[in-house]
Every structure is written in C-alpha cells, then in structure tokens.
Amino acid sequence: MTANILAAGAAFVTFFFVFYLLRKGALREKYAVLWLFFSGAALFFAVFPQALVWFSHLIGVAEPVNLLFFFTVVLLVLVAVQLSYELSRHEMRIRRLAEEVALLRDEIAHMKRPTDGD
Numbered sequence: 001m002t003a004n005i006l007a008a009g010a011a012f013v014t015f016f017f018v019f020y021l022l023r024k025g026a027l028r029e030k031y032a033v034l035w036l037f038f039s040g041a042a043l044f045f046a047v048f049p050q051a052l053v054w055f056s057h058l059i060g061v062a063e064p065v066n067l068l069f070f071f072t073v074v075l076l077v078l079v080a081v082q083l084s085y086e087l088s089r090h091e092m093r094i095r096r097l098a099e100e101v102a103l104l105r106d107e108i109a110h111m112k113r114p115t116d117g118d
Contacts, residue, residue: 004046011043
C-alpha cells in the first residue's frame with residue numbers, strides 16, 4: 001500500500017507541476033497533453049492497482065510491474081522522438097531565417113554603396 005501512496009503522490013506532483021508550467025506559459029499545450037495523460041494514467045493505476053493487474057493479465061504480461069516499466073520506456077521514447085522532431089524543425093527554421101537575414105544584409109549593403117553612374 002505504501003508504494004501505491006508514493007505512486008499517487010508522484011502522479012499528483014507531476015500533474016500539478018505540468019499545470020503550473022502551463023499557467024506560467026513555460027510549457028505549450030501540445031507538450032503537456034502527453035505528460036497529463038501519463039500522469040493521469042499513473043494516478044488511476046495507483047488508486048486502483050487491481051486495474052493494472054487485470055490489464056496485465058488481459059494482454060498476457062506475467063507481472064504487472066513489467067507492464068508498468070514497459071509503459072514508462074514507451075513514454076520516454078515518445079518524448080525523445082517528439083523533442084527530436086521539434087528540434088529538427090526549429091533547426092530548419094533557424095537556418096532559413098539566417099539565410100534571409102544574410103540576403104537582407106547584402107541588399108542593404110548594396111543600397112548604401114554609392115553608384116558609379118551618377
């Protein structure tokens with residue numbers, strides 16, 4: 001029972017921390033959805049541990065804790081993939097912006113040069 005209380009406490013802390021970051025504007029909604037879903041699921045399984053046992057037997061996992069570890073690894077992989085995707089997208093945008101700035105600087109420098117024909 002102590003492990004369930006600890007898990008429920010961790011789920012509550014995660015849930016409220018994500019809401020705090022959302023209210024502060026430090027975390028965008030598209031990132032928060034995944035964290036809120038998994039903290040809600042962790043809270044559900046902490047409050048109703050027999051649901052985890054039933055679900056693990058339903059899909060054929062011998063120990064419920066193995067299913068819990070599997071879902072944790074899946075969560076971490078999903079977060080890593082999501083962050084890699086966002087990083088790649090931002091790198092492309094930064095490169096495009098840097099190229100545009102370089103072109104604009106060249107255009108400004110060209111406009112400041114005195115013309116030879118006048």
